[in-house]
Amino acid sequence: MARELEEVKWEKFKLGDLFRIKSNLQLNKNSFVFSENGEYPYFTRTVFNNGILGNVHYLDEEHKLKGNCLAVGMIAMRFFYMDKDFYAGQFTKRAIPIGFSLNSRLANYFITVLNKKSKIFQSSLVRNFEKVFKNEEVKLPVKNDGSIDFEFMTSFISELEARQISELEAYLVTTGLSDYVLTSEEEKFLEIFRENEVKWKKFKIGDLFEVNSYKKRFDANKVNILEEGHPYVVRTALNNGIRGYLKEDEEFLNEGNTISFGQDTATMFYQEKSYFTGDKIKIIKSKYKEFNKLNSHFFVSAMSKSFSTFAWGSSSFSISIIENQEIYLPIKNNEINFEFMETLISAIQKEIIKDVVLYTDKKIKATKKVVSNK
Known part of the structure; x- marks a missing residue:
């Protein structure tokens, strides 16, 4: 860690001094059609999939919201990072940083801090959310001059990501799940199963x-x-x-x-x-x-x-x-037929793990690049 946690100085800051809350111009989901290859996320109150219900193609400029901000649904009060421009549904808001710019790691730091406050936000009326948010305080790391240490926050998340990727890489190797290439026998048995030719x-x-x-x-x-x-x-x-x-x-x-x-x-x-x-x-x-x-x-x-x-x-x-x-x-x-069962299960595991391994490989390469550039 760039600085040990014991060495870090902390100060309290009001959220109203860090973020400006803005309501989203809402777009009813019945007014458009979702598309798997749509370039714009549609943010709603769901707590799944980063708050994204689906993707859409360009709809209009009026409802399009600028990305690189935090978005929150007014039910669960969970914050998510929206890196791209997006559209939004009912009862959602944005938290736009004041005097600084977000990146994915800085956003993850703030998301963790803010989501710990979810119960506080949930206990308030929706119409009072902005007032409660502005007055709520959070502890953040500071430099010797008292300014927020954004560099430490980014570095902290970056090194956590690197550690997690390292552990995942080791897990995949240890469990043998890093190999997702089907053998000829696995391909044959998988085809037999799919074609319903099993006795x-x-x-x-x-x-x-x-x-x-x-x-x-x-x-x-x-x-x-x-x-x-x-x-x-x-x-x-x-x-x-x-x-x-x-x-x-x-x-x-x-x-x-x-x-x-x-x-x-x-x-x-x-x-x-x-x-x-x-x-x-x-x-x-x-x-x-x-x-x-x-x-x-x-x-x-x-x-x-x-x-x-x-x-x-x-x-x-x-x-x-x-x-x-x-x-x-x-x-x-x-x-x-124990051989068939084992070969089929092995093939299915590889099919399932393939996307995870490919995603992990990309993350490993990206993380190593970030760490090596520090």
């Missing part, structure tokens, strides 16, 4: 897996959930079912290389490592030595599809119900 067979889950109860139930209200230790798997559909980590008696760890199954939600995830569980979790262990992390994605998808006809939460799935549920799997010579 399928129905199997009962109980013929493929042992369905076991957990070794011990750990009540979330009675354990210390940590950021390290062994995974603590519950019925959540988020984060691979992992709520956090526990340091408990390892005698009660459930076996890894299994599938965790939430009994009243039918949420299921492959668990590579040994894990503790919360309430109503079943441990599904394969009877086949070929079962692994890669083909587990195929099994989980097939099982999820099979259970999708049930009404979630209406009842708890018992061991017998799980065992008797049927799934379709690809076969070869009337046996489960």
Whole structure:
């Protein structure tokens, strides 16, 4: 970091001295047609996709808003950086810098600071937003002469970006996801799947897996959930079912290389490592030595599809119900075709990760260029 945070001086500034709030001349979305290759973003109150609902071609000069400013929707009160000229919908405003110019990194710094104030802005009436905004104070880094240290703010965000890109690059290499080029075998199996030329067979889950109860139930209200230790798997559909980590008696760890199954939600995830569980979790262990992390994605998808006809939460799935549920799997010579499953999953992963890797490569090159020019 160009300057250590401990060395930075901070001062409070009123937002009204930093930004001027302007209302946007609103353009009703029913008055035009969105276009995928439109050159102008259409900003609305959505909190997704940088607040952009879609893109449009040039409409008129009257409603076109000048970019390189911050835009905010009057419901969620979330700020976004609009680098290009844009059009806007109802109940949106702009925050235009006073006495300085934004760039993408400086904008990201201010967005982080301003979005921490969202609850304050949400608690005020829309008609009072500008007044509340002007009087709200934020802490910013300053130089020895008391002026805002915009250079530090830009450098700080730039170095954070470089660190994130470095970590992402390392992650892609470690996981093997940096390679997105399909092998001839992957291309062949992907084509077979797309052309619906796969031979399928129905199997009962109980013929493929042992369905076991957990070794011990750990009540979330009675354990210390940590950021390290062994995974603590519950019925959540988020984060691979992992709520956090526990340091408990390892005698009660459930076996890894299994599938965790939430009994009243039918949420299921492959668990590579040994894990503790919360309430109503079943441990599904394969009877086949070929079962692994890669083909587990195929099994989980097939099982999820099979259970999708049930009404979630209406009842708890018992061991017998799980065992008797049927799934379709690809076969070869009337046996489960593990090779096909693994090759297909590998191909799908590469297809999915391709755009991410290409985007990351561009970001890595751009970030290295910025860092080397400091």
